[in-house]
Amino acid sequence: MSEAFTKSMARNIFFGGSLFFFLVFVGLTIHTTRELPERDHRENINEMVVLGKKVWEDNNCIGCHTLLGEGAYFAPELGNVYTRFGNSKEAIKGFIMSRPVNGIPGRRSMPQFNLTEEELEGIAEFLKWTSEVNTANWPPNIQG
Amino acid sequence: MKFQSQAVAKPYFIAAIVLFIGQIIFGLVMGLQYVIGDFLFPAIPFNVARMVHTNLLIIWLLFGFMGSAYYLIPEESETELYSPKLAIALFWIFLAAGVLTIIGYLAVPYATLAHITGNDLLPTMGREFLEMPTITKVGIVIVALGFLFNIGMTVLKGRKTAISMIMIMGQVGLAVFFLFSFYNPENLILDKIFWWWVVHLWVEGVWELIMGSILAFVLIKTTGVDREIIEKWLYMIIAMALITGILGTGHHYFWIGAPEYWQLIGSVFSAMEPIPFFMMTLFAFNMVNQRRREHPNKAAVLWALGTAVMAFLGAGVWGFLHTLAPVNYFTHGTQITAAHGHMAFYGAYVMIVLTMISYSMPMMRGRAAANSKASQTVEMWSFWLMTVAMVFITLFLTGAGILQIFLQRMGDSPQNFMVVQERIQIFYWLREAAGVMFFIGLMTYVASFFVKGKEATLKG
Numbered sequence: 001m002s003e004a005f006t007k008s009m010a011r012n013i014f015f016g017g018s019l020f021f022f023l024v025f026v027g028l029t030i031h032t033t034r035e036l037p038e039r040d041h042r043e044n045i046n047e048m049v050v051l052g053k054k055v056w057e058d059n060n061c062i063g064c065h066t067l068l069g070e071g072a073y074f075a076p077e078l079g080n081v082y083t084r085f086g087n088s089k090e091a092i093k094g095f096i097m098s099r100p101v102n103g104i105p106g107r108r109s110m111p112q113f114n115l116t117e118e119e120l121e122g123i124a125e126f127l128k129w130t131s132e133v134n135t136a137n138w139p140p141n142i143q144g
Numbered sequence: 145m146k147f148q149s150q151a152v153a154k155p156y157f158i159a160a161i162v163l164f165i166g167q168i169i170f171g172l173v174m175g176l177q178y179v180i181g182d183f184l185f186p187a188i189p190f191n192v193a194r195m196v197h198t199n200l201l202i203i204w205l206l207f208g209f210m211g212s213a214y215y216l217i218p219e220e221s222e223t224e225l226y227s228p229k230l231a232i233a234l235f236w237i238f239l240a241a242g243v244l245t246i247i248g249y250l251a252v253p254y255a256t257l258a259h260i261t262g263n264d265l266l267p268t269m270g271r272e273f274l275e276m277p278t279i280t281k282v283g284i285v286i287v288a289l290g291f292l293f294n295i296g297m298t299v300l301k302g303r304k305t306a307i308s309m310i311m312i313m314g315q316v317g318l319a320v321f322f323l324f325s326f327y328n329p330e331n332l333i334l335d336k337i338f339w340w341w342v343v344h345l346w347v348e349g350v351w352e353l354i355m356g357s358i359l360a361f362v363l364i365k366t367t368g369v370d371r372e373i374i375e376k377w378l379y380m381i382i383a384m385a386l387i388t389g390i391l392g393t394g395h396h397y398f399w400i401g402a403p404e405y406w407q408l409i410g411s412v413f414s415a416m417e418p419i420p421f422f423m424m425t426l427f428a429f430n431m432v433n434q435r436r437r438e439h440p441n442k443a444a445v446l447w448a449l450g451t452a453v454m455a456f457l458g459a460g461v462w463g464f465l466h467t468l469a470p471v472n473y474f475t476h477g478t479q480i481t482a483a484h485g486h487m488a489f490y491g492a493y494v495m496i497v498l499t500m501i502s503y504s505m506p507m508m509r510g511r512a513a514a515n516s517k518a519s520q521t522v523e524m525w526s527f528w529l530m531t532v533a534m535v536f537i538t539l540f541l542t543g544a545g546i547l548q549i550f551l552q553r554m555g556d557s558p559q560n561f562m563v564v565q566e567r568i569q570i571f572y573w574l575r576e577a578a579g580v581m582f583f584i585g586l587m588t589y590v591a592s593f594f595v596k597g598k599e600a601t602l603k604g
Contacts, residue, residue, distance in 0.1 A: 005376070006376070007306070007372055007375055007376040007379065010375075010376045010379035010380045010383065011306070011379045013379070013380070013383045014379045014382055014383035017383050017386065017387040018383065018386040018387065018390070021386065021387050022386075022390050024391065025390045025391055025393065028391075028409070029337070032337065032397070032402050032403055032406075033334065033337070035402075035403045036331075036333060036334065036401065036402070039333070039401050039402075040331060040332075040333040040334075042331055045330060045331060049330075050330045053330060053332060053335075054267060056270065057258075057267060057269055057270025057271065057328075058255045058258045058259075058263065058269070058270055059254060059255050060254040060269075060270050060275060061191075062270065062272045063189075063190065063191025063192070063194050063195055063254075063275070064189075064190050067332075068336070068399060068400045068477075069400070069476040069477030070272065070336065070396075070400065070477065071272055071477070072190070072194055072272070073477065073478060073479055073481070074177070074178070074190045074191075074194070075190075075561075076562065077477060101186065102185075103181075103182045103185040103186055104182065106180065106181060106182055107181040107182060108181030108190070108562070108565075109181065109182065109185065111186055111189050112186075113255070126332075129332075130332060133333060133401045134401060135399050135400065135401055136399055136404055136407070138398070138399035138473060138476065139399075139477075139553070140473060140474060140553045140554070141558045142558070143552050143553065143558045143559065143560055144561060
């Protein structure tokens with residue numbers, strides 16, 4: 001780099017630029033959190049949805065699945081599983097309940113988590129709520 | 145070694161390498177589970193293997209970053225470390241916390257671990273990369289505070305250089321943004337938005353400061369180029385990293401419920417994120433070309449050039465590949481993401497830590513400047529084995545990802561996730577083979593520490 005361009009000029013660009021864009025980012029984030037209620041329908045977050053998120057976390061579901069495209073890529077996307085399963089909470093609960101303890105020979109299988117009826121209802125409610133978030137039309141189709 | 149206390153970095157680097165080995169072993173387990181679905185089931189389900197794989201990576205990189213700072217800060221500050229005893233105490237605390245957490249993952253079901261570690265009181269677990277129990281997170285914060293205090297006090301009593309200031313800013317940023325891991329709202333969407341304040345602002349933000357500072361330090365030492373020139377480059381690189389990277393966070397906000405304007409902001413700014421990495425490549429090659437001395441540690445110079453190139457390819461090119469919103473609409477959450485993640489982490493952060501280890505370890509083991517030629521030859525073999533293996537892992541995952549997208553999301557008759565996974569198995573087999581090659585490279589790397597011989601000398 002040329003001699004006329006000094007280290008202190010570079011330093012000022014670093015501090016000035018970083019600070020400016022960080023402030024813009026904070027501003028946009030605040031704006032986003034204000035817009036979110038319209039998109040995430042938080043009025044529908046009831047006790048069961050809260051319980052479901054806790055069950056989701058306590059069993060590390062994100063370790064295999066994606067949820068709105070984030071997580072592991074070993075098992076299907078679950079952001080739209082409620083719709084994929086025909087808008088049926090019972091189908092979701094039935095699938096989780098019926099996983100064989102020792103897996104399926106040669107194939108990937110979800111572990112048997114021995115969830116209670118209440119936990120199953122919670123996870124189904126949580127996935128139903130997630131499927132109703134406005135995600136700008138993602139995923140591209142029902143397969144997730 | 146100019147100051148005795150720099151030697152506290154040695155246990156940090158040894159722990160980093162040992163945990164690195166563990167990380168790769170679990171990577172191989174996961175790779176096999178991709179093709180033999182019931183491998184180790186139900187003893188070690190995929191999610192457990194993955195948690196161990198990614199958390200070990202984070203832990204050992206943090207060991208590497210801290211070790212690098214403990215070596216670099218005293219030398220830059222021209223004074224002994226404020227408290228070597230504190231550094232050693234924190235080492236054992238961090239190692240115990242890390243190892244106990246990994247044992248916890250493997251010994252009991254995750255839900256049990258969550259229960260016994262009090263996740264009901266302050267739920268922070270079960271989110272990607274932040275799976276560690278809340279108490280481990282508290283431990284990380286305590287270690288980080290002690291560490292920052294130690295290197296901060298060292299800088300305060302000594303010379304203040306741009307390199308040490310940027311290192312400290314990077315480490316402070318790392319600690320500050322980690323605090324967002326304690327924020328886990330009941331609203332998944334809010335949770336996701338601020339989860340990225342840890343993950344993105346780490347790897348595409350403050351970690352780049354740490355990387356830049358280590359690279360600049362090693363280049364000053366090995367090339368003898370004037371500090372003014374090196375530090376000017378460093379400022380411009382990290383300026384571009386944060387100018388593009390902060391708003392680049394937007395590329396994670398496309399499809400998780402945030403407003404649509406992020407599609408434009410995220411696309412534009414993250415499309416520029418390759419720039420700082422490209423500058424890093426130019427920087428490393430320019431400095432080596434303008435070198436004023438022949439440093440006997442050729443292996444360290446190779447790692448420094450390697451990390452600059454691979455970070456550009458992995459973070460820059462493979463990141464750009466799927467960062468524009470219209471492309472990301474199809475690639476989001478597929479093997480393309482995995483491909484990018486592997487090469488970016490290896491190129492930017494694994495290789496920068498190995499660069500620092502390669503440069504500093506010979507001195508900490510009592511040599512004047514470098515290992516023997518024989519040892520360096522083995523180390524350079526390990527460089528090529530691991531790097532080429534990682535290129536293939538990335539290419540095979542990219543192949544898998546393209547087919548996955550086509551079959552599952554773009555073709556005329558989109559197919560079910562599991563059906564598609566079966567159809568693209570050949571790529572997962574090839575990825576696993578490349579993974580074995582990586583492991584052989586890693587073993588070669590470890591072996592290089594045990595190769596004896598007469599020390600390579602200046603102009604030798």
